[in-house]
Amino acid sequence: MAKKKNRQIQRQGVETGQDDGEPRSQGFWSPRARFIVSVLIILHFAAVISAPLAIPQPSSRLARLVEGYLSPYTSLLYLRHGYRFFAPDPGPSHLLIFEVACEDGTIIKGRFPDSAIHQPRLMYHRFFMVGEHFWNLGIIQDGPLFDQNEIDNIKNAANLLTENGFGRQADWLLSSIPESMSEILSQDRIDQAFVDLTNEGKHVTARNMRDNMIRDREELAMARRHRDAWLSGIANFLLKRFDGVSVRIWIQEHSISDFDHVLDGGKLTDLSTYQPRQLVYSDDEEIQ
Amino acid sequence: MFGKILRNAAVVWDGFWFSRSDPFCLAIIRAFAGGIIFYTHVVWTIELESFFSSDQILPVEHHQLISGSSFVWSHFYWMPSFSAAIVAHYIGLVAMLFFCIGFLTRYSGILTLFFAISYANRAIGATFGLDQLNVMLALYCVLGPSGSAFSVDRILHVRREKKRLLGNRSGTHDLQSTNEPGSVLATVAIRCIQIHLCVIYLFAGWGKLLGSTWWNGEAIWGAIANSEYQTIDLTWLAAFPFFINAMTLVSLVWEVSYVFLIWPQWSRPIMLFLAVAVHLGIGLAMGMMEFGLIMLTANIAFVSPKLLRRITGCVAVNF
Numbered sequence: 001m002a003k004k005k006n007r008q009i010q011r012q013g014v015e016t017g018q019d020d021g022e023p024r025s026q027g028f029w030s031p032r033a034r035f036i037v038s039v040l041i042i043l044h045f046a047a048v049i050s051a052p053l054a055i056p057q058p059s060s061r062l063a064r065l066v067e068g069y070l071s072p073y074t075s076l077l078y079l080r081h082g083y084r085f086f087a088p089d090p091g092p093s094h095l096l097i098f099e100v101a102c103e104d105g106t107i108i109k110g111r112f113p114d115s116a117i118h119q120p121r122l123m124y125h126r127f128f129m130v131g132e133h134f135w136n137l138g139i140i141q142d143g144p145l146f147d148q149n150e151i152d153n154i155k156n157a158a159n160l161l162t163e164n165g166f167g168r169q170a171d172w173l174l175s176s177i178p179e180s181m182s183e184i185l186s187q188d189r190i191d192q193a194f195v196d197l198t199n200e201g202k203h204v205t206a207r208n209m210r211d212n213m214i215r216d217r218e219e220l221a222m223a224r225r226h227r228d229a230w231l232s233g234i235a236n237f238l239l240k241r242f243d244g245v246s247v248r249i250w251i252q253e254h255s256i257s258d259f260d261h262v263l264d265g266g267k268l269t270d271l272s273t274y275q276p277r278q279l280v281y282s283d284d285e286e287i288q
Numbered sequence: 289m290f291g292k293i294l295r296n297a298a299v300v301w302d303g304f305w306f307s308r309s310d311p312f313c314l315a316i317i318r319a320f321a322g323g324i325i326f327y328t329h330v331v332w333t334i335e336l337e338s339f340f341s342s343d344q345i346l347p348v349e350h351h352q353l354i355s356g357s358s359f360v361w362s363h364f365y366w367m368p369s370f371s372a373a374i375v376a377h378y379i380g381l382v383a384m385l386f387f388c389i390g391f392l393t394r395y396s397g398i399l400t401l402f403f404a405i406s407y408a409n410r411a412i413g414a415t416f417g418l419d420q421l422n423v424m425l426a427l428y429c430v431l432g433p434s435g436s437a438f439s440v441d442r443i444l445h446v447r448r449e450k451k452r453l454l455g456n457r458s459g460t461h462d463l464q465s466t467n468e469p470g471s472v473l474a475t476v477a478i479r480c481i482q483i484h485l486c487v488i489y490l491f492a493g494w495g496k497l498l499g500s501t502w503w504n505g506e507a508i509w510g511a512i513a514n515s516e517y518q519t520i521d522l523t524w525l526a527a528f529p530f531f532i533n534a535m536t537l538v539s540l541v542w543e544v545s546y547v548f549l550i551w552p553q554w555s556r557p558i559m560l561f562l563a564v565a566v567h568l569g570i571g572l573a574m575g576m577m578e579f580g581l582i583m584l585t586a587n588i589a590f591v592s593p594k595l596l597r598r599i600t601g602c603v604a605v606n607f
Contacts (some may be wrong), residue, residue, distance in 0.1 A: 028472050029306055029472055030425075034302065034305075037305070037306075038301065040467060041305065041476075042478070044480075045484075045487070046485060048487055049487055052491035071357065072357070075355070075360045075403065076361070077427060078405040078409060078420070078423045079424070079427075082491065082495070083417075083420075083488045083491040083495070085417055085492045085495075086492075086496065087494075087495030087499060088495055088496060088502070089500065089501040089502065089507060089510060090501065090510030090514065091510070092514075093514060093516035095326065102415075107381075120331060121575045121576075121577070122327075122328065122331045122578055123331055123500060124575070125336060125576065126411075126414040127414075128516060129413070129414045129512065130346075130413060130414050130417065133413045133414070134413075145410065167381045222353060225349075225353060226353040227351050229349035229353060230346075230350040231351060232347065233345060233347030236343050236344055237338055240344070241338070254515070254516065255313050256514055257507075257513050259509065259526045259529060262523045262526040268518070268523065269513075270516035271573070
């Protein structure tokens with residue numbers, strides 16, 4: 001009975017394979033060899049799976065911890081990926097716009113990617129990815145997270161609430177105005193938040209919050225250095241390519257048109273679909 | 289009871305990983321993946337200095353900061369000058385071409401894997417899914433006997449065997465004797481591709497479950513209406529929002545369920561058909577043909593070698 005069941009299970013194992021009914025036989029590897037390879041396979045796939053569990057945020061501390069141990073292996077073999085293709089949503093594009101000033105006064109304008117220049121298509125995608133990865137650094141410009149208009153709107157709404165007797169709601173709304181990330185993650189703020197939570201008896205939350213904020217601060221500092229290093233490399237490339245003397249670089253988000261825009265005769269490249277440019281690099285001291 | 293379950297699991301595990309199989313499937317994957325890897329690196333030639341020199345689009349400091357690990361290596365850092373890197377580039381291209389046609393496959397495969405990892409590591413900031421799949425397939429093709437069929441190595445091997453048999457005055461022997469028996473390593477390599485592919489689809493699908501447009505059915509529109517990706521204008525589909533909803537939901541359900549439904553014989557053809565539709569769609573409409581093709585190449589791991597031999601006309605097992 002047990003033998004029959006084993007045979008059935010064995011057949012199922014074969015049937016789930018890439019082979020349909022081809023003669024197979026086992027026993028070419030010794031049990032010891034099969035055991036060693038089995039352990040290696042399990043470790044290999046533990047490493048492969050740990051990366052997409054840990055790298056894209058949010059992720060659990062456990063996943064990050066395990067991935068930390070296995071990352072040397074996945075890094076060595078270029079297997080450390082999140083595999084979140086077109087996730088969570090297919091988003092807008094991010095273009096790097098540049099102006100290179102030449103010695104004779106001419107200004108050369110261009111962008112990454114540019115299908116007219118970057119050929120073949122795969123090369124176009126390489127330039128496209130530079131803008132996308134740059135945007136994903138998450139630190140395009142320093143300063144407040146909202147622009148002044150948005151802050152003014154929030155303040156006006158809070159005033160209205162106060163005038164109508166909704167003081168608490170107004171306070172809540174004002175507290176939602178974000179400052180620059182540097183201020184939010186300053187040591188004083190972290191210490192204060194830690195003390196407040198500890199006083200409330202939330203010791204674990206306080207510890208987690210402090211660890212997360214410190215990690216965020218370190219990542220922010222790293223992203224800043226990264227942004228500056230990357231931009232100076234791109235600027236150097238542009239100066240060499242166009243034999244220029246100075247360069248300015250902006251990043252611009254190109255939004256996805258909605259159904260109505262297209263049905264009303266709008267084009268995907270209409271000016272209204274481009275967000276305002278943000279200057280990210282200039283070696284022109286006056287502009288800086 | 290528990291021991292019995294463990295014993296049964298061990299039998300299934302053994303059957304799954306350590307049966308012998310025809311390496312033809314792996315060989316076909318090697319040929320296609322090798323071709324795409326070769327093309328990927330030929331294209332790098334156009335802007336080699338712009339992307340890979342130490343102070344241009346991807347400067348060294350950027351690489352050090354983004355990789356954050358000393359295990360992220362690249363041969364570009366070991367080159368005494370950029371001219372040496374150019375020489376290495378052409379050596380890499382020759383190795384990749386050899387790997388594609390299956391010539392000196394063991395060695396050319398290792399070199400292809402080395403260069404594919406090295407370029408992808410150095411080009412962080414300009415890479416995407418194509419590079420990830422290139423390396424993954426090269427890795428498993430190097431692991432298994434991917435040169436033992438559908439390759440120059442195989443032709444040379446058969447020719448040598450033919451000569452040997454004629455030399456032994458036993459020319460009447462058919463060449464079945466030159467056929468490799470099924471290979472356990474071929475099974476291990478194919479299983480690794482299958483499982484790795486399931487991991488990729490699973491996490492790609494799970495990631496999408498966090499996005500609102502995959503739930504409200506407009507995600508495919510997000511791809512169609514992105515002019516930077518667009519190569520075929522499908523915006524006329526705006527007039528058919530239900531069709532876009534359906535395409536979005538089918539794509540999502542297919543990706544999330546791939547890990548389960550690719551294994552049963554009854555659902556495998558459906559999953560593979562949808563894989564062809566999705567990846568060719570991405571390739572044609574979004575201009576990511578190389579990515580679409582490499583994903584389809586990985587899906588070949590789920591096609592039976594017998595069927596592949598029939599399709600390619602290589603029924604004679606001595607090829």
